[in-house]
Amino acid sequence: NAGVTQTPKFQVLKTGQSMTLQCAQDMNHEYMSWYRQDPGMGLRLIHYSVGAGITDQGEVPNGYNVSRSTTEDFPLRLLSAAPSQTSVYFCASRSGNTIYFGEGSWLTVV
Amino acid sequence: GENVEQHPSTLSVQEGDSAVIKCTYSDSASNYFPWYKQELGKRPQLIIDIRSNVGEKKDQRIAVTLNKTAKHFSLHITETQPEDSAVYFCAASNPLAGGTSYGKLTFGQGTILTVHP
Numbered sequence: 001n002a003g004v005t006q007t008p009k010f011q012v013l014k015t016g017q018s019m020t021l022q023c024a025q026d027m028n029h030e031y032m033s034w035y036r037q038d039p040g041m042g043l044r045l046i047h048y049s050v051g052a053g054i055t056d057q058g059e060v061p062n063g064y065n066v067s068r069s070t071t072e073d074f075p076l077r078l079l080s081a082a083p084s085q086t087s088v089y090f091c092a093s094r095s096g097n098t099i100y101f102g103e104g105s106w107l108t109v110v
Numbered sequence: 111g112e113n114v115e116q117h118p119s120t121l122s123v124q125e126g127d128s129a130v131i132k133c134t135y136s137d138s139a140s141n142y143f144p145w146y147k148q149e150l151g152k153r154p155q156l157i158i159d160i161r162s163n164v165g166e167k168k169d170q171r172i173a174v175t176l177n178k179t180a181k182h183f184s185l186h187i188t189e190t191q192p193e194d195s196a197v198y199f200c201a202a203s204n205p206l207a208g209g210t211s212y213g214k215l216t217f218g219q220g221t222i223l224t225v226h227p
Contacts, residue, residue, distance in 0.1 A: 031212050040119065042199060042217040043154070050210050090153065094212060097142050097203055101153040 006102035023091030031094040032074040116218030133200035142203040
């Protein structure tokens with residue numbers, strides 16, 4: 001199993017640009033989520049999904065969209081990038097209480 | 111909602127010393143408390159966890175203690191080694207929150223542990 005894979009690993013965006021962070025898992029987990037990690041803030045939940053066709057907002061959803069058309073994929077879209085969205089993004093899937101993180105995506109918005 | 115406070119934010123120790131990181135949580139319904147280790151540039155990985163029906167759990171050099179009454183739990187690392195240097199996150203899981211059967215997992219702010227050789 002590859003686990004949770006996310007792309008790209010690094011990205012630089014200009015303010016106002018849009019982009020999609022891709023995430024896929026091959027463990028057949030129903031629950032998937034996106035976190036952002038900022039210094040001193042821990043891991044904050046952006047959006048999550050408990051199954052195909054079901055998504056919901058987490059703690060910091062503004063400026064982000066998600067969709068879940070299949071069990072495997074959970075892309076995160078930045079609609080109009082802002083410098084405040086400069087962060088490290090982690091996709092994760094979950095089985096029970098166990099979270100499996102992707103390798104992270106380092107995003108810089110200039 | 112749940113609030114998890116983690117202290118200290120940075121911790122520097124000499125190799126061989128012990129390190130202790132403490133977390134407090136606010137929601138008494140939380141019943142699962144994992145700890146994650148994140149090495150520089152890597153993903154967080156689960157290193158140990160404890161459930162609310164247990165007061166202490168050990169795994170080699172690491173241990174976690176839980177005080178349900180006081181709503182705090184701690185990570186203890188003994189005989190620290192340079193490879194223990196990382197960011198450590200605590201978390202608390204409330205099975206009754208979040209509106210789904212998965213409950214809600216809330217992370218602490220993280221502790222940067224540096225072990226000096």
